[in-house]
Amino acid sequence: MRILVIALVFLVAGCGAIPGLGADGKKHDQLVKYAQCLRQQGVNASDPPADKDEFNLDARGVPKDKLEAALNTCKEYAPKQEPPSAEDLDRMRKTAACLRRNGVEASDPTVADPGIRVGTPPPGKDVDAIMTACRKEVGE
Known part of the structure; x- marks a missing residue:
């Protein structure tokens, strides 16, 4: 999955x-x-x-x-999930790094905790637009 x-x-x-x-x-x-x-x-x-x-x-x-x-x-x-593949985990980490470069606080995912926890974006920034750009950047 x-x-x-x-x-x-x-x-x-x-x-x-x-x-x-x-x-x-x-x-x-x-x-x-x-x-x-x-x-x-x-x-x-x-x-x-x-x-x-x-x-x-x-x-x-x-x-x-x-x-x-x-x-x-x-x-x-809640859905049960399989652990992320190495490829998926790498893509999620790249996405978190992209979010941080754009001023959004984002945690690095791990195998044990594969989610990206996202903080409030800087004033005037749209987290949806940033996320869309980051997904495109990492090939999501």
């Missing part, structure tokens, strides 16, 4: 795709339940399209403690 650049959490602010389990019936239903649970907790998460194994999470404006509580509350529905 290909791990997406942004896996699961933006701790302070951000949005991104949540990797799923595949778009087949039961697995897709699990992702829908996960997105619904997150919305019930006050986090903006869209239902996954029928033909995709991901959905969008937008945690901008959600306090860190509220986001962590929502993720904990909904963890029974």
Whole structure:
């Protein structure tokens, strides 16, 4: 399974795709339940399209403690992920470096913690535009 650049959490602010389990019936239903649970907790998460194994999470404006509580509350529905391949991990690290070069605080992913935690962008900067440019730069 290909791990997406942004896996699961933006701790302070951000949005991104949540990797799923595949778009087949039961697995897709699990992702829908996960997105619904997150919305019930006050986090903006869209239902996954029928033909995709991901959905969008937008945690901008959600306090860190509220986001962590929502993720904990909904963890029974969270997708199970395989560890990232060396290639995926390298691409995620390059993406994190690109974000930092553009003024966005971003953690380096590891095998144990493959997500990129993204902080609030500098004033006047659009994290979505920066993320799009960084994905393009690293070939995402």
